[in-house]
Every structure is written in C-alpha cells, then in structure tokens.
Amino acid sequence: DSGVTQTPKHLITATGQRVTLRCSPRSGDLSVYWYQQSLDQGLQFLIQYYNGEERAKGNILERFSAQQFPDLHSELNLSSLELGDSALYFCASRGPTYGYTFGSGTRLTVV
C-alpha cells in the first residue's frame, strides 16, 4: 500500500457518460497530480493541485476537470466520454521532499 488511495479500481461506462475518479493523497501531502496512461499517448500529465489550488495544467481536455477539497482528497471528472478516453488514470501525491507516491490507478473502459 503506497498510501495514495484511488477509487474505483475499475470503471466501465458508455460513451457520452460522465464519471468521477477519486484520490486520497498520502497523509500530510498537500500536492496531488493526475496522469493518464493510454497505449498510444503513454503517461501524460493532466493537472496538479496544491492545497486546494490548481498549480499546473498539462494535456487535459476541456471535457475533463478536477478539484481538490479542504480535506485534500481530489476528484477528476470526465464528461462526454469517448472511446479514446479509455485509459489508466493515476493519481500521485507529493510531500515536502521530492518524492512522488503513486496510487494503483483507476482503469476506465468506455464502451
């Protein structure tokens, strides 16, 4: 157990639907990062939050959004889902040193 919890582990949904992925960072970590891993794009950085505020944005589609709550957990919302959104979505948290800790991921399948 890395200390970063992601739920659900697997998600199957239909095109056009909306889903929410949840991440609880390691205790004490203020930063949360979201990554998408697909076969054709590899591991792509999506977005970073630090103590509730958005800090960095990567290749995140407009159909996707995220937020970090006061208790530091984060949610990634994916809407109007397309087949190409099928991927493994990782959350990572980072503490005061340089260490990143990744969760086990949510596997999203859009059918």
Added chain:
Amino acid sequence: SQQGEEDPQALSIQEGENATMNCSYKTSINNLQWYRQNSGRGLVHLILIRSNEREKHSGRLRVTLDTSKKSSSLLITASRAADTASYFCATDLKYGNKLVFGAGTILRVKS
C-alpha cells in the same frame, strides 16, 4: 511531447544477465526518477537521483546521471524473472510543477 526518450523500447535477456536502459531528456531538471510498472498495474518508485548527483545505488539497481548530456541510465544487475516489467524514467522539471515520463522500456527476463 514527452520530455524523456528511452531506449531500447524493448529488451529481452536471460536470468542472471544485466539489463541497461537509457533515458534522455530535454530541459533542466531538479531530479530524475525511475519507476517500474508490472503489466497495466501501478507505478512503483525505484530510485531518485538529484541533478547534482552522478551515480546512485539501491540494491541491484545502479543509476547514473549526466546533466551535460541530459541523459541517465538504469542498470539492473543479476536480473531475475520477477524483474520483467516496463521501466520508465521521469524527470522532475526545474521549471514546472510536474513529473514528465518517457515512453518506457519493456524488459523481459527469461528463466
């Protein structure tokens, strides 16, 4: 585009042999990290080397960093079948709040 490029893309060796993977990157970094991923599962942090370090060891792992050439290598000595996995280098950018991953090397260790 991804910051890191790795080679080889795939590597197949016999148990007991050494495996070397290389990573090149483009911009200034705080540190470089190596991760392992077993078939579609979570990312496991292996080792981190800071920009002012040249070599680091952890068990059977040896990482080198050449900031003048913007390159790193990961050596796994006396490989085991259990080392079969994908290996990714990730650069913690000096300017930018994120880890940028390479495309990865698929290592297969045959017993």
